[in-house]
Amino acid sequence: MEKQPRLLASQLLLKNSLFEVSLNRVLLTWKEIATKKKRVSGGIHHPFKVGTSHGVSVSEILAVRELDVDCGTKDDGRWQKMPQKSTEAYPYAFTVSYVERAWQHRWRCSDVTFHCLEGALCQQWVQTIREQLTALTSRPKHLLVYINPYGGKQQGERIYEQKVAPLFTLASISTHVIVTEHANHARDHLRTEAELKKYDGVVCVGGDGMFSEMVHGLVSRTQRDNGVDQNSPEEKLVPCTLRIGIIPAGSTDCICYATVGINDPVTSALHIIVGDAQPMDVCSVHHNNTFLRYSVSLLGYGFYGDMLADSERKRWMGPARYDFSGFKTFLTHHYYEGTVSFLPATDILGTPRDKTRCRAGCFICQHNGQLYSEDAPEICETDPDVSDSEYKGGWRVIRGKFLAINAASMSCACPRSPKGLSPAAHLADGTTDLILVRKCSRFNFLRHLLRHTSKYDQFDMTFVEVHRVRRFRFTPRYCQSDSELDLRENGKRLFSQICRDHPACSCSPAYSSWNCDGEILPHAAIEVGCVTTPYNLLCKYTVHSESIQTPSLFPHFFTL
Numbered sequence: 098m099e100k101q102p103r104l105l106a107s108q109l110l111l112k113n114s115l116f117e118v119s120l121n122r123v124l125l126t127w128k129e130i131a132t133k134k135k136r137v138s139g140g141i142h143h144p145f146k147v148g149t150s151h152g153v154s155v156s157e158i159l160a161v162r163e164l165d166v167d168c169g170t171k172d173d174g175r176w177q178k179m180p181q182k183s184t185e186a187y188p189y190a191f192t193v194s195y196v197e198r199a200w201q202h203r204w205r206c207s208d209v210t211f212h213c214l215e216g217a218l219c220q221q222w223v224q225t226i227r228e229q230l231t232a233l234t235s236r237p238k239h240l241l242v243y244i245n246p247y248g249g250k251q252q253g254e255r256i257y258e259q260k261v262a263p264l265f266t267l268a269s270i271s272t273h274v275i276v277t278e279h280a281n282h283a284r285d286h287l288r289t290e291a292e293l294k295k296y297d298g299v300v301c302v303g304g305d306g307m308f309s310e311m312v313h314g315l316v317s318r319t320q321r322d323n324g325v326d327q328n329s330p331e332e333k334l335v336p337c338t339l340r341i342g343i344i345p346a347g348s349t350d351c352i353c354y355a356t357v358g359i360n361d362p363v364t365s366a367l368h369i370i371v372g373d374a375q376p377m378d379v380c381s382v383h384h385n386n387t388f389l390r391y392s393v394s395l396l397g398y399g400f401y402g403d404m405l406a407d408s409e410r411k412r413w414m415g416p417a418r419y420d421f422s423g424f425k426t427f428l429t430h431h432y433y434e435g436t437v438s439f440l441p442a443t444d445i446l447g448t449p450r451d452k453t454r455c456r457a458g459c460f461i462c463q464h465n466g467q468l469y470s471e472d473a474p475e476i477c478e479t480d481p482d483v484s485d486s487e488y489k490g491g492w493r494v495i496r497g498k499f500l501a502i503n504a505a506s507m508s509c510a511c512p513r514s515p516k517g518l519s520p521a522a523h524l525a526d527g528t529t530d531l532i533l534v535r536k537c538s539r540f541n542f543l544r545h546l547l548r549h550t551s552k553y554d555q556f557d558m559t560f561v562e563v564h565r566v567r568r569f570r571f572t573p574r575y576c577q578s579d580s581e582l583d584l585r586e587n588g589k590r591l592f593s594q595i596c597r598d599h600p601a602c603s604c605s606p607a608y609s610s611w612n613c614d615g616e617i618l619p620h621a622a623i624e625v626g627c628v629t630t631p632y633n634l635l636c637k638y639t640v641h642s643e644s645i646q647t648p649s650l651f652p653h654f655f656t657l
């Protein structure tokens with residue numbers, strides 16, 4: 098790495114020991130100087146070993162402030178008393194707040210206080226570090242924050258006030274905070290009223306549903322302003338310039354977990370402050386040339402659709418509603434007949450069965466999925482292995498009975514499944530992983546579900562297949578007509594009709610619902626296109642080579 102010229106270097110006191118402190122454009126470092134007079138004040142234990150070097154990247158410094166030597170400094174509401182002995186010898190001091198990596202992808206704010214002999218030197222340090230911070234143009238200065246007071250365990254406001262707001266203040270970020278009053282409040286405000294020019298980013302405090310509101314508000318507004326017809330499935334989305342940050346306070350928090358590696362409000366706030374950004378894939382969902390919704394995490398039909406429909410009536414249960422409805426849906430064991438057609442992404446590197454994971458600096462995402470694999474399979478018009486599938490103009494068509502049809506545009510990792518629905522999915526490669534779970538026994542389906550919580554491969558089962566796709570369509574077998582309007586009513590009518598016609602059937606209804614990032618879609622027949630648009634999240638995984646810990650919800654003494 099190119100050696101950076103030093104901006105400042107001084108001998109400063111830290112916890113009663115003398116340190117060589119140095120700053121260049123990239124790093125702030127401090128190293129203890131081994132002298133006989135190591136302990137200036139004497140008697141006070143300090144944790145630093147002689148000669149141990151410490152460093153923090155300038156890009157991860159949150160703030161710097163001068164200490165008022167006479168009365169300490171006001172730091173997060175707590176007054177700090179200056180140590181008596183060092184005040185005498187080194188009467189001026191400044192504190193640097195920076196990001197410290199903690200356990201399992203967590204970030205914490207740490208402070209280090211340096212004491213100086215002269216006031217001028219102290220001011221020079223503070224000013225130089227501030228100049229370095231000002232030069233970091235990717236950092237947000239003005240944020241528009243929406244808090245959903247009813248997401249997850251209804252802790253959004255408390256989480257923001259206690260854990261996030263003090264950090265934004267420390268980093269001199271000004272905020273305009275709106276506590277939402279009803280569903281879609283944030284979406285509509287963003288779409289019509291919000292003065293977006295005033296902000297460097299929007300932040301939501303809530304779950305995936307709130308994030309979805311942000312995406313819909315911002316993306317819709319950008320398309321409208323640029324004359325893009327959202328109803329046309331072929332139209333290219335115009336990227337919007339504002340970034341979206343997410344402070345987790347929901348029930349699943351999959352978008353946060355899959356991008357940051359943990360659902361921790363402080364970690365997310367720190368990622369936002371340092372200006373981390375991560376482009377992500379956005380799928381647009383249409384029905385008969387009518388735009389329905391965007392999806393960034395899961396589009397799920399069958400199991401996840403039925404589970405969500407049931408859980409919506411149990412919102413009062415909080416996050417536990419998903420476990421309750423998940424168990425109930427598992428017991429009902431409904432399958433759905435239909436046709437899935439998809440355009441395989443054959444021109445890219447990577448498959449859903451890869452062992453590598455999408456992490457910060459991901460090679461595939463850096464190339465926006467535009468990498469051509471030499472091993473890319475030729476599209477053939479028939480597939481001898483799969484009797485109920487065929488190819489039509491590059492599209493593959495599969496008819497069958499499915500317990501679940503899931504499209505994961507990202508891994509969908511969350512606390513319930515730390516590796517996610519599709520562990521090798523990429524955040525920004527312009528593809529979605531289409532997972533087809535065919536009709537199988539309850540026991541086998543349970544084995545499949547359980548594997549989401551262990552190290553075993555959930556796709557390595559005869560009734561499961563997974564494809565990396567650019568577009569897909571689904572048509573339920575009993576698709577009434579183009580004017581399939583009220584899904585629920587049609588579904589009920591059709592369900593009883595089928596049962597009358599086939600008394601011995603297992604009473605699976607004709608239609609399930611689509612779970613689109615936690616919202617129910619009003620149609621079963623849909624067409625989906627996935628594109629990478631630079632809708633930047635204000636966050637990203639920070640671990641490069643290390644894989645996420647995948648603690649199992651259940652002890653796995655045997656391979657299921």
Ligand SMILES: CCCCCCCCCCCCC/C=C/[C@@H](O)[C@H](CO)NC(=O)CCCCCCCCCCCCCCC
Pocket residue numbers: 304305306348349350351394395401405419420423424427509511513514517518543546547549550612613614615616
């Ligand atoms: C036996 C244990 C199996 C555990 C299997 C866990 C798989 C979990 C996979 C989670 C994937 C999350 C995808 C993200 C979706 C979000 O856009 C959306 C909005 O927030 N959340 C949900 O739809 C909410 C999704 C919540 C899913 C909860 C599923 C719970 C299943 C429970 C099945 C119990 C069977 C027990 C039989 C003894």
Ligand SMILES: Nc1ncnc2c1ncn2[C@@H]1O[C@H](COP(=O)(O)OP(=O)(O)OP(=O)(O)O)[C@@H](O)[C@H]1O
Pocket residue numbers: 244245246247248249250276277278279280281282302303304305306307308310346347348349350351615
């Ligand atoms: N003030 C409000 N009153 C009622 N509903 C709201 C309000 N603000 C937002 N909502 C809606 O609440 C729904 C759920 O919000 P959110 O995603 O924050 O939490 P969650 O559903 O518990 O978590 P997750 O989406 O992670 O499972 C969203 O669809 C959002 O539109």
Ligand SMILES: [Ca+2]
Pocket residue numbers: 378505506507522523524525526527528529530
């Ligand atoms: Ca993707």
